[in-house]
Amino acid sequence: MHVEVRGLHKSFGSFQAVKDVNFSVEKGQLIGLLGPSGGGKTSILRMLAGLETPDSGDIVFHGQRVNELPPQERGIGFVFQNYALFKHMTVSENIAFGLEVKKWNKAKIKERVAHLTELTGLKGFESRYPHQLSGGQRQRVAFARALAPEPQLLLLDEPFAAIDAKIRHELRSWLREMIDRLGITSIFVTHDQDEAIEVADEIMIINKGNLEQKGSPWEIYKDPKTPFVAGFIGESRIVDNVASLRGFGDAAASAGTRGLIRPEYIEIGRREEFTQLLSATEAGRVSHIHFRGSEWLVEVEVGGIKLVTYRSLEKEVLHPGDEVQVLVHRAYLFNDSDSWVMENKLKADQNFVYI
């Protein structure tokens, strides 16, 4: 289903939950609404579902305005955060509910329920009650139940929030695969950036009721349009006097410019580890190191500026107090009026020489 939202506003009392949100979703896409808790993501989802009424703005499905349509008529599957399974019904009764409401005939219902339990790996659990299932199984029942009436749009509110970390990972890929196979347009809400990046075709970053940016995970990572997006995706450090870093002197051109530098923008090592790019590096001192399981997280100080970066476990282990060379590849710069990505000037010059 093609979904379009225009000028959506919603406030609860004096609190503005959603402010002038516009977007469209192509058929078959999987969209992640990502942002901090209380940012308005769930309100957007609930308005799409018809569970909340927008104060103003249009919600358009297939070119048709559906604002006045009650949730029952919208043909949407909704997976709630805590699944909201009917606790007095068994797994198969839960899945059959929507079909019974739609007055399908008994044989067809039975067939559809069997198909969905098979698809979601719930075979053998049909006559269990929700309280007899694990978190992951409940999630799948909720998913199967939402899909049963063959919705055109699937909405998922924090689908993995209540599941422990390890199973969450499995379920994520399972869900992605399932949605791909069914080709159903889906929108899910999450506050977990890894989840959004891993699962979604496109991410919409929502903050304080505003849609900050919409794009593929790679676009959002590579080219953040607002300081909030830049800071929200990935780990990062804000540097006030970014112009004092080697290669970023141009940042001083406009007053009040600050830099946001991600760990992966930075390389550190002993002198001999840098060959061609040595002239673009500057001296720093390791202040702390943390073991991160698959890599080192190194805190390094360069002329009073504190930076963080990762270092491979394969390389020589650094210690606090070590003198190292630091290469900052790029920084995301922003001031009150503008924001842009700046590459290390010295590095660019050098590349030019070698070409």
Added chain:
Amino acid sequence: MTIRRLWIGLTVLIFAVLLVVPLLRIVQGAFDEGWGGFSAGISRPEAQHALLMTGIIAVSVTAINTIFGVMLSLYLVRANWLGKRLKAVMNGIVDLPFAVSPVIGGLMIVLLLGPDSAVGALLGRAGVDIVYALPGMILATLFVTFPIVIREVMPVLQEVGSQQEEAAHMMGAYAWTTFWRVTWPLIRWSVVYGVILTVARCLGEFGAVLVVSGNIINKTQTATTLVYQDVENFDLTAANAVALVLASASVLLLLIMEWSKSRREVH
């Protein structure tokens, strides 16, 4: 150790003195002239009539309060078209009958709908008696038992939340289907619990009914007001006989309630 024994002994003693002894005394009093005295006591026409009145009141009051109690609970918990502040005020007013003496409740009905009031006079001319007649007695008992079902159902509705209902809406179920297939199974046992307490309260109501009914024998007399009159007339065997019928009904109801409580924990 001895202090603990003392406390246990005291508790058992109070339980016995307050609850068991009176019950046994009623049984003894009802049968002090043997089975004949008991059956004579309850087969008097006025006793038959009084028990019938009590029965009619219990059934109609319970039916009305259950339906409207469940509806009001749903509105107070779920309706978002009611303002938050209005809901809080309504929620407070619901408890009024618990706080006000039943006699005062009865008196209010007499003042509002009695023959001397405007509405009462109007209805009286149309041939409808409210006060000193069955409708007034039902009204008085409705007032007294109004909060019971609501106080049982509301906490359960709040606890289960509205997500299951919203899930049903998303699957195409409208309000009526959602209520019967989703909400009702969730609140069923708390409604049963409220119904039983309401019936028990109807059987035992005295003050409000006495004020409103005028206690006219064979007309507006209920079982409790008959017991009161028998005692006044020193007809203790008859009083005990009717009291025993009421007490047995209540005990039976409470036993059913205990059973329903254990059922409630199944889901």
